Amino acid sequence: xxxxxxxxxxxxxxxxxxxxxxxxxxxxxxxxxxxxxxxxxxxxxxxxxxxxxxxxxxxxxxxxxxxxxxxxxxxxxxxxxxxxxxxxxxxxxxxxxxxxxxxxxxxxxxxxxxxxxxxxxxxxxxxxxxxxxxxxxxxxxxxxxxxxxxxxxxxxxxxxxxxxxxxxxxxxxxxxxxxxxxxxxxxxxxxxxxxxxxxxxxxxxxxxxxxxxxxxxxxxxxxxxxxxxxxxxxxxxxxxxxxxxxxxxxxxxxxxxxxxxxxxxxxxxxxxxxxxxxxxxxxxxxxxxxxxxxxxxxxxxxxxxxxxxxxxxxxxxxxxxxxx
Amino acid sequence: xxxxxxxxxxxxxxxxxxxxxxxxxxxxxxxxxxxxxxxxxxxxxxxxxxxxxxxxxxxxxxxxxxxxxxxxxxxxxxxxxxxxxxxxxxxxxxxxxxxxxxxxxxxxxxxxxxxxxxxxxxxxxxxxxxxxxxxxxxxxxxxxxxxxxxxxxxxxxxxxxxxxxxxxxxxxxxxxxxxxxxxxxxxxxxxxxxxxxxxxxxxxxxxxxxxxxxxxxxxxxxxxxxxxxxxxxxxxxxxxxxxxxxxxxxxxxxxxxxxx
Numbered sequence: 001x002x003x004x005x006x007x008x009x010x011x012x013x014x015x016x017x018x019x020x021x022x023x024x025x026x027x028x029x030x031x032x033x034x035x036x037x038x039x040x041x042x043x044x045x046x047x048x049x050x051x052x053x054x055x056x057x058x059x060x061x062x063x064x065x066x067x068x069x070x071x072x073x074x075x076x077x078x079x080x081x082x083x084x085x086x087x088x089x090x091x092x093x094x095x096x097x098x099x100x101x102x103x104x105x106x107x108x109x110x111x112x113x114x115x116x117x118x119x120x121x122x123x124x125x126x127x128x129x130x131x132x133x134x135x136x137x138x139x140x141x142x143x144x145x146x147x148x149x150x151x152x153x154x155x156x157x158x159x160x161x162x163x164x165x166x167x168x169x170x171x172x173x174x175x176x177x178x179x180x181x182x183x184x185x186x187x188x189x190x191x192x193x194x195x196x197x198x199x200x201x202x203x204x205x206x207x208x209x210x211x212x213x214x215x216x217x218x219x220x221x222x223x224x225x226x227x228x229x230x231x232x233x234x235x236x237x238x239x240x241x242x243x244x245x246x247x248x249x250x251x252x253x254x255x256x257x258x259x260x261x262x263x264x265x266x267x268x269x270x271x272x273x274x275x276x277x278x279x280x281x282x283x284x285x286x287x288x289x290x291x292x293x294x295x296x297x298x299x300x301x302x303x304x305x306x307x308x309x310x311x312x313x314x315x316x317x318x319x320x321x322x323x324x
Numbered sequence: 325x326x327x328x329x330x331x332x333x334x335x336x337x338x339x340x341x342x343x344x345x346x347x348x349x350x351x352x353x354x355x356x357x358x359x360x361x362x363x364x365x366x367x368x369x370x371x372x373x374x375x376x377x378x379x380x381x382x383x384x385x386x387x388x389x390x391x392x393x394x395x396x397x398x399x400x401x402x403x404x405x406x407x408x409x410x411x412x413x414x415x416x417x418x419x420x421x422x423x424x425x426x427x428x429x430x431x432x433x434x435x436x437x438x439x440x441x442x443x444x445x446x447x448x449x450x451x452x453x454x455x456x457x458x459x460x461x462x463x464x465x466x467x468x469x470x471x472x473x474x475x476x477x478x479x480x481x482x483x484x485x486x487x488x489x490x491x492x493x494x495x496x497x498x499x500x501x502x503x504x505x506x507x508x509x510x511x512x513x514x515x516x517x518x519x520x521x522x523x524x525x526x527x528x529x530x531x532x533x534x535x536x537x538x539x540x541x542x543x544x545x546x547x548x549x550x551x552x553x554x555x556x557x558x559x560x561x562x563x564x565x566x567x568x569x570x571x572x573x574x575x576x577x578x579x580x581x582x583x584x
Contacts, residue, residue, distance in 0.1 A: 072500075073454075073463075073464065073465075073466075074463065097493065098466075098467055098491070098492055098493050099492075101442075101450050101454075101466055101467070102454070102465070102466045102467070102490075103454075104451075105419070105450075105451040105454035105455050105458070106454050106455075106457070106458050106464070108451075108455075109420070109423075109454070109455040109458035109459065110458055113544075114420075114544035114545055115419075115420075115451060115544070116545055117448075117449055117450055117451060118448060118450070125548075130548055134448070134553070135446065135447050135448060135550065136335065136339075136341060136350075136445070136446055136447075136448075137337075137445055137448070138553065139341045139552075139553075140341050140343075140350070140550050140551065140552060140553070141550070141551055141552070141553040141554070142547050142548075142549070142550045142551075143547070143548040143549050143550075144545050144546065144547055144548065145545065145546050145548055146544065146545050147543050147544050147545055147546055148542075148544055188463035188502050188503060188506075189463055189465060189500050189501070189502045190500065190501040190502065191498060191499075191500045192498060192499040192500065192501075193498070194492055194496045194497065194498040195496065195497055195498070196495055196496055196497070197495065197497060209583070209584075215337075233584060241512070241513065242512075242513070244513075245512060245513025246513070251495075252495075257493065258491060258493070258511075259494075259495070260494070260495075261494075265583045266577070266581070266583040266584065273337075276448070286581075286583065287577070287581040287583045289573065289577070290559075295561075296340065296341075296552075298553065300559050300561075301553055301559070303559045304559065304560065304581065305559070305560050305561075305562060305573055305576060305577070305581075306559045306560070306561045306562065307561070307562050307569050307573065308561065309566065309569065310566075313566040314566050314569065314570065316566075317566040317567050317569070317570035318570040318573060318574065320567075320570070321567075321570040321571050321573075321574045322574055322584070
């Protein structure tokens with residue numbers, strides 16, 4: 001069957017979300033030479049379209065309408081449905097961002113088409129694409145195929161495909177705008193402007209070394225154990241989401257999809273199992289050390305050095321060794 | 325206010341995965357189960373809204389007979405009654421199948437608000453709540469940190485409304501208002517969970533659990549195989565006593581990785 005792959009770009013206020021390039025890389029792999037088109041929803045985003053036109057794609061299609069100025073799931077669903085019906089793709093790829101998570105299931109449900117989320121790799125099995133996705137908090141991986149008529153919707157996990165591997169064209173791809181009709185009164189959500197709660201006092205993205213704690217630390221009273229290691233390494237202390245949710249460390253020290261994304265020289269994960277939401281925030285670190293009681297914890301899949309052991313025994317021993 | 329909270333039963337965090345013979349699902353008989361964590365926060369948010377605005381909290385769950393455990397637990401924590409859409413196939417079903425099973429059982433209830441967790445700790449689709457909203461014909465918002473119900477409604481409109489705080493990425497947030505009824509998917513950690521009291525556990529035994537059989541099954545995805553992840557990196561595991569392992573780790577960080 002002839003394939004036509006459509007990538008839905010993500011932009012906010014005219015700034016392209018970099019994960020779009022990762023999705024283009026995934027689309028080019030899936031297309032294996034057949035055409036890829038990029039659609040840019042949002043009002044008057046010509047700079048974004050020009051940037052995306054440097055990719056090796058058939059065309060970049062902008063969908064401009066006043067109802068898309070401030071993101072709403074109703075607005076995006078109505079607009080993208082029309083774009084998809086006109087462009088008739090066989091697969092629609094999106095970056096697995098919080099925004100995609102908000103509207104893609106609505107769009108797929110309205111069109112009654114399959115949606116496979118959080119895809120980390122694409123396999124080819126006898127001409128049929130299989131989509132690889134984590135399950136059970138990363139403890140297992142599944143090869144999944146969509147069922148039912150096309151187009152199928154696929155969301156690509158952040159960091160799973162490499163933006164720098166997205167092929168660039170020898171000349172810019174054509175950019176055209178696609179007209180849609182939209183009724184502003186049909187949009188049920190009334191969004192306010194996005195805001196930041198407090199200025200980030202700690203910029204973990206600049207830290208050279210990070211010691212991060214997870215549920216394995218068991219209680220706030222044990223944090224000094226990790227702090228001593230951080231001090232001995234000259235590292236910043238950080239945490240996975242449950243630790244910050246519990247209020248044991250401030251939110252600004254949270255690593256992961258809802259917190260900061262970091263890529264230090266050294267990342268030491270203490271008692272962190274490695275849920276996907278955490279991994280996306282730290283797997284770009286140059287050297288990763290994981291210490292966890294559970295030898296099967298997913299964190300060991302991204303670690304360079306692993307110790308399956310009790311952090312309360314291991315960490316003091318490492319501190320003692322560093323101080324020798 | 326009539327509040328529905330959709331909860332899923334998932335394997336516990338400590339569960340060590342084992343696969344079934346076909347290697348397309350887990351060996352459920354070896355697993356122990358618990359309430360999906362984000363759904364527990366949705367339940368807590370529901371109970372707090374009921375305490376503030378009055379009304380009823382109805383637990384809705386789609387799954388095999390085993391999910392009665394988490395339904396009872398939710399009733400013991402303070403939910404008023406439950407709807408259990410029961411079918412063995414729902415345990416491993418995709419988000420569309422689960423959402424459609426729930427929608428079929430919920431559509432005649434006239435809920436003002438439907439809450440659920442933002443995703444499940446088993447298959448982790450992050451779709452069910454949104455698909456459910458679409459099938460019920462309701463507006464939705466996802467990854468919610470705070471829920472403010474305004475029974476007076478938004479200015480200029482007479483319908484009751486809800487204003488919610490959405491979490492965006494990288495420390496950004498956004499308030500969004502929409503008319504009721506609506507579906508919200510709740511982020512983990514937004515409140516302090518309560519535990520069931522003995523009184524609550526006793527009271528739960530008398531609460532109604534309505535069983536519903538799902539109408540149709542139309543899977544939108546198929547698991548071809550399921551397996552323990554292939555390691556992307558060559559992880560060097562360091563063994564030995566704590567002192568030995570510490571010595572070896574520090575040596576490698578200094579000499580191999582050169583990061584300290």
